[in-house]
Amino acid sequence: MGAVRTAECERACAWVSLSLDGELSELEQVSLRAHVGRCAACASFERGMDALTRELRTAPLERPAVVVMLPRRRSAAVRVLQISAAAAAVVLAAGLGGLAGSLSSPGTTTATTARTGGGNVGAVLDRGIVAMVPGEKLPASRIRPSVAL
Numbered sequence: 001m002g003a004v005r006t007a008e009c010e011r012a013c014a015w016v017s018l019s020l021d022g023e024l025s026e027l028e029q030v031s032l033r034a035h036v037g038r039c040a041a042c043a044s045f046e047r048g049m050d051a052l053t054r055e056l057r058t059a060p061l062e063r064p065a066v067v068v069m070l071p072r073r074r075s076a077a078v079r080v081l082q083i084s085a086a087a088a089a090v091v092l093a094a095g096l097g098g099l100a101g102s103l104s105s106p107g108t109t110t111a112t113t114a115r116t117g118g119g120n121v122g123a124v125l126d127r128g129i130v131a132m133v134p135g136e137k138l139p140a141s142r143i144r145p146s147v148a149l
Contacts, residue, residue: 005041008035009035009039009041009042012032012035012036012039012042012045013042013045015028015029015031015032016032016036016042016045016046016049017049019032020049020050020053
């Protein structure tokens with residue numbers, strides 16, 4: 001089991017990796033050089049990572065034994081057609097909903113009765129207005145029409 005590293009050593013090890021990929025800022029590079037100069041364990045880690053990275057980058061590429069074929073991407077035309085069909089469906093649904101709303105006569109009131117679990121009438125709903133009625137059904141004639149602002 002390895003020794004416990006300090007937070008500074010953990011950061012230095014992360015910086016070693018970033019440095020090998022050329023992704024360290026100048027300040028981080030200076031801080032890494034200072035830490036590696038006084039910490040033998042991090043200096044050893046840096047030498048090992050540098051050697052491993054150099055070996056991997058100079059190794060010849062391997063050819064796979066089996067040819068891998070990726071599925072073809074769908075063309076942009078198919079994607080545009082799918083999006084257009086979805087938009088047309090939304091517009092059609094909105095149009096049919098508006099048509100259904102305009103066909104109902106304005107003088108009628110729609111009321112829905114909700115019952116509680118015990119079978120008692122709980123409320124009468126009228127276009128967003130709730131009238132609580134304990135134990136009895138409220139006639140639709142007693143419900144005032146809602147006013148839209």
